[in-house]
Amino acid sequence: MSRKPSDSHIDHYRRRFLKGLGGAVAAAATPGTARAAWGGNTLADTFADLFQDHYQRMTPEEIADTLARIERKAKRRYGTNITCKNTPPQDGVVYGYALNISKCRGYRECVSACMLENNLSRDMRYIQVLEMDNGSLNFEKADRYYDHRTVPAKGKYYLPIQCMHCDDAPCVKACPVEATWTEPDGIVVVDYDWCIGCRYCMIACPYEARHFNWGKPDLTAGEINPDTHFLGNRPRPTGVVEKCHFCIQRTRENRQPACQEACPTGARIFGNILDPNSEIRYVLENKAVFRLKEDLGTEPKFWYFHDN
Amino acid sequence: MACIAGRSITHAGAWPVAFCPVLLLAFAFLLFTAPPAAADDWDMDWEDPAPAPGYKSGAGSTGGPVGAEPSASTADGSESRPDAATGEDDWDWDWEETDTGPAYKSDTTRRVDPAAASMPKVPRVGETAEPDFSVSPKSGHQLFADVPGFGVIPSIKDKGMHPCSNCHTWAKSNLTPRRLRVPHDNFLLQHGLHGKGEFWCFTCHHLDGAGGLRTLEGERLSFDDAYILCAQCHPGETRDWSFGAHGKRVDNWQGNRRILNCTACHYQHRPNIKPRKAVPPPPVRRGLERNDRKPHVAAPLWEKIGARYREPGQP
Numbered sequence: 001m002s003r004k005p006s007d008s009h010i011d012h013y014r015r016r017f018l019k020g021l022g023g024a025v026a027a028a029a030t031p032g033t034a035r036a037a038w039g040g041n042t043l044a045d046t047f048a049d050l051f052q053d054h055y056q057r058m059t060p061e062e063i064a065d066t067l068a069r070i071e072r073k074a075k076r077r078y079g080t081n082i083t084c085k086n087t088p089p090q091d092g093v094v095y096g097y098a099l100n101i102s103k104c105r106g107y108r109e110c111v112s113a114c115m116l117e118n119n120l121s122r123d124m125r126y127i128q129v130l131e132m133d134n135g136s137l138n139f140e141k142a143d144r145y146y147d148h149r150t151v152p153a154k155g156k157y158y159l160p161i162q163c164m165h166c167d168d169a170p171c172v173k174a175c176p177v178e179a180t181w182t183e184p185d186g187i188v189v190v191d192y193d194w195c196i197g198c199r200y201c202m203i204a205c206p207y208e209a210r211h212f213n214w215g216k217p218d219l220t221a222g223e224i225n226p227d228t229h230f231l232g233n234r235p236r237p238t239g240v241v242e243k244c245h246f247c248i249q250r251t252r253e254n255r256q257p258a259c260q261e262a263c264p265t266g267a268r269i270f271g272n273i274l275d276p277n278s279e280i281r282y283v284l285e286n287k288a289v290f291r292l293k294e295d296l297g298t299e300p301k302f303w304y305f306h307d308n
Numbered sequence: 309m310a311c312i313a314g315r316s317i318t319h320a321g322a323w324p325v326a327f328c329p330v331l332l333l334a335f336a337f338l339l340f341t342a343p344p345a346a347a348d349d350w351d352m353d354w355e356d357p358a359p360a361p362g363y364k365s366g367a368g369s370t371g372g373p374v375g376a377e378p379s380a381s382t383a384d385g386s387e388s389r390p391d392a393a394t395g396e397d398d399w400d401w402d403w404e405e406t407d408t409g410p411a412y413k414s415d416t417t418r419r420v421d422p423a424a425a426s427m428p429k430v431p432r433v434g435e436t437a438e439p440d441f442s443v444s445p446k447s448g449h450q451l452f453a454d455v456p457g458f459g460v461i462p463s464i465k466d467k468g469m470h471p472c473s474n475c476h477t478w479a480k481s482n483l484t485p486r487r488l489r490v491p492h493d494n495f496l497l498q499h500g501l502h503g504k505g506e507f508w509c510f511t512c513h514h515l516d517g518a519g520g521l522r523t524l525e526g527e528r529l530s531f532d533d534a535y536i537l538c539a540q541c542h543p544g545e546t547r548d549w550s551f552g553a554h555g556k557r558v559d560n561w562q563g564n565r566r567i568l569n570c571t572a573c574h575y576q577h578r579p580n581i582k583p584r585k586a587v588p589p590p591p592v593r594r595g596l597e598r599n600d601r602k603p604h605v606a607a608p609l610w611e612k613i614g615a616r617y618r619e620p621g622q623p
Contacts, residue, residue, distance in 0.1 A: 100553070108587035125590045145590070150583035215594055254560045265581075266556035266573070277456045278561075279552025287553060307554075 045069055055191040055230065056181070067230060074235050078219070082226040084234050087252040089185035095246050095301065096186070096273035098283040099160060102307040103267035106131060106151040106158035113262030114162075117247060118233040119225055121217035126244040127162040127259060128208070161292070162259070163188065163209035163244035164300030174204035180241075186301055187246050189231040195240040202241060206293050207300075210243045246270075273301065451539050455550045458565040461558065462532045463572065470531075472519025481515050502579050512537055512576075538570045546570075 048069055053062060067084045074082045111127045118126065130142035134155050142159070152158065165188050172180050172188060179194035180201060202210040216238055228234040229249035236242055247257035251270070255261075260268040271280035283289065287305040294300075469491070485508040492509075514522040521529040521537050529536055539546035548554035549570070556568045574581065 103554075105581070105583075106586055107584065108589075111590065112587045121594075123591050123594045128590075147586075147589050149585065151586040152583060218594075251561065254562045256557070256559065256561050260561075261558075263556070264573070266554065266568070269552065271561045275562075279557065282551040283553045286551075307548075 045072065049193075052193055054178070054194050063230070070228075070230070070234055074224070077235070078221040078224050080221045080224045080226055082224060082228050082234070084228045084230055085249060086230050087249070089183050089187075089252065092274055093272045094186040094274050095165070095251060096271065096280050096284070096303070097165075097246070097301065098269040098280050098287075098289065098303045098305055100267040100269070100307065101157055101159055101304050103265045104129075104158045104160060104263075105265055105267075106146070106153075106156075107264065109262040109264060110160060110259035110268065113258045114244070116223070117225055117250075117258035118245075119217065119219060119223075119228070119235060121213070121215070121219070123218070124211050124213075126209075126211070127160055130159045130161060131156050132159050159304070160259075161207055161209070162302070163246075164207055164292070164298075164302035165244075165246065167299035167301060168297065170204040170206065170296075170298055171201035171210060174200040176200060183231070183248075185252070187231075187248055187251075188243075189245055189248065190240070190242060191231070192234075192236045192240045192242065197239040197241065199241060206296055206298065210241050213238055213240050213242060451536065452547050452550055456552075456565060458550065458557075458567050460532065460535065460569050461566055461572070463534065463569055465531065472513075472515055473517065476515045476519060483510060502577055532569065534571045534576065535569055 048065065052058075052066055055063075058066065063086055067086060070084045071082055074080065074084075106129055108129050111125050111129060114120070114126050115122065115124070120126065128144045130139070130144050131146040131153070132138070132142050134157055146153065146156075165182075165186055167182070167186065169180075169182060169188050172182060176198060177194060177196055179192075179196070180188060180190045182188050197212070199210075199212055202212060213236060217236070219235075224235075225233060227249055229245075229252075232245045232248040247255075247259075251257055257270055260270045269279050269283055271278035273280055273284065275281060283305060284303060287307075289303040289305040291300050291303055475491075488509075510522075511524070512521055514520060514526075514528060516528075520531060521534060523529060523537060524540055535546060535549065545554050549567070552565075552567070555570070555573070558566050558568065570576075
């Protein structure tokens with residue numbers, strides 16, 4: 001199930017694309033500048049950054065080095081001690097998500113929990129809660145900035161959207177340097193250090209789930225969540241694309257994703273779709289579930305359902 | 309003291325006068341900030357009691373910035389807690405703090421055995437699924453066959469009201485439905501409350517011993533087994549709940565399954581969930597803010613172009 005690309009494969013695409021951008025000089029400089037853009041740097045770390053390999057090709061020692069370097073850089077930049085993990089996927093687990101739209105009441109607790117958990121720049125949100133007219137699925141009329149005195153508002157329902165972790169993800173196919181891929185447990189991840197910021201994936205995504213890092217995240221030291229994962233919520237360089245990763249730092253350790261934990265209504269159900277006894281399987285098998293833009297054939301692993 | 313006593317009469321007389329507004333203010337301040345008396349809890353100000361564990365990012369085995377509030381910070385950095393306005397603290401319920409009941413009851417081995425059915429079936433409202441009361445309520449979380457095992461998080465109990473026998477030993481039970489006064493206000497006999505006024509307290513309660521819940525059949529239940537009570541009339545929801553499609557699991561997605569009791573989200577005496585305030589909307593992404601407040605942007609295009617051709621010095 002592992003989709004480890006061969007070394008030459010990744011290199012080939014990355015080189016070819018970067019050459020197209022501006023020749024061999026760009027190939028050497030682009031990753032370097034992207035990485036140096038966050039955190040102070042020592043000379044040794046700058047060089048180590050420059051030669052950091054694609055996540056899937058790094059040896060365990062190289063990964064350990066890289067994680068330590070990330071922790072050092074975070075310390076220099078924010079003054080906080082973070083731990084950057086590399087928890088591997090669990091065997092026999094593919095994550096799925098189901099959301100009960102008749103329970104969701106538009107509180108937006110998930111949105112802010114996600115932001116706090118994943119060290120997002122405070123102007124970025126991985127989850128958009130769309131306010132929709134009852135009985136319609138017209139995304140053009142969806143309002144994500146609704147601001148009522150109390151929710152739910154009359155005649156409206158709420159439809160949270162986030163990365164759907166498609167099984168056949170178009171964003172993965174669009175990436176010219178293979179900086180994004182599907183992990184064996186079904187999570188579509190990004191190697192932020194390999195990403196060149198071209199944003200092709202954002203255009204390929206049918207769900208508007210990918211977000212570009214326009215500037216340094218406006219985080220202060222106190223706001224950093226120190227429990228991070230290399231493919232998840234570690235501090236990210238400027239100028240790369242990021243998105244929901246099912247809270248990989250939590251879910252690979254059996255904890256619930258932050259959005260589910262924060263939801264007071266119990267509308268969010270997360271679990272292993274391969275486990276026949278899991279809650280998610282009960283929902284998928286016993287409720288009328290649907291997926292957004294199912295006809296595109298991207299096989300999203302994010303279902304919506306409705307009570308009765 | 310000696311100094312004050314030694315002052316002239318006029319001076320001493322002026323003291324209370326000077327202090328009067330200050331004292332008044334202080335008194336008013338105390339009044340408004342003092343914690344409400346216990347009886348106030350039963351005021352008919354029915355805020356949504358739905359308690360959800362406050363989100364703490366990183367809280368758990370791996371540690372993290374515990375205490376991160378479920379607040380949303382807007383772009384301008386202003387922090388606002390959604391429910392702070394209503395003064396409700398219920399959202400921070402700490403599940404471990406209860407004094408009764410084990411924190412986690414797991415009994416995954418028991419299965420409903422239809423052959424052992426000894427209790428009569430109870431009347432029910434919904435008809436989607438039939439709960440099986442054939443096992444004693446002590447193992448009541450096996451209401452439905454093949455339910456994956458779970459533990460129910462014990463409810464938070466109002467200390468002033470538990471045990472019921474604190475008061476109900478000396479007061480004789482009066483079974484006639486009527487308007488209740490202090491300390492129980494009329495949760496039930498009003499239109500729009502649970503059962504639309506059809507229920508009387510003894511539909512769900514008994515007052516023998518320490519007091520507790522009873523099924524329609526008269527079987528005693530502990531307060532923490534409230535879901536067995538609800539199951540009688542809401543079998544469909546309870547079925548979904550026990551399989552994980554209604555209600556909420558806490559902490560993990562795999563491993564020990566601990567779920568919230570019905571009464572954690574639905575206030576038992578007024579079960580519909582009240583609307584509440586939402587977390588503030590997301591800010592506009594940096595760089596995309598509207599700047600039409602600035603006159604050179606807000607002015608109509610013809611004026612902006614006109615300004616370019618205008619003679620210097622002319623209006």
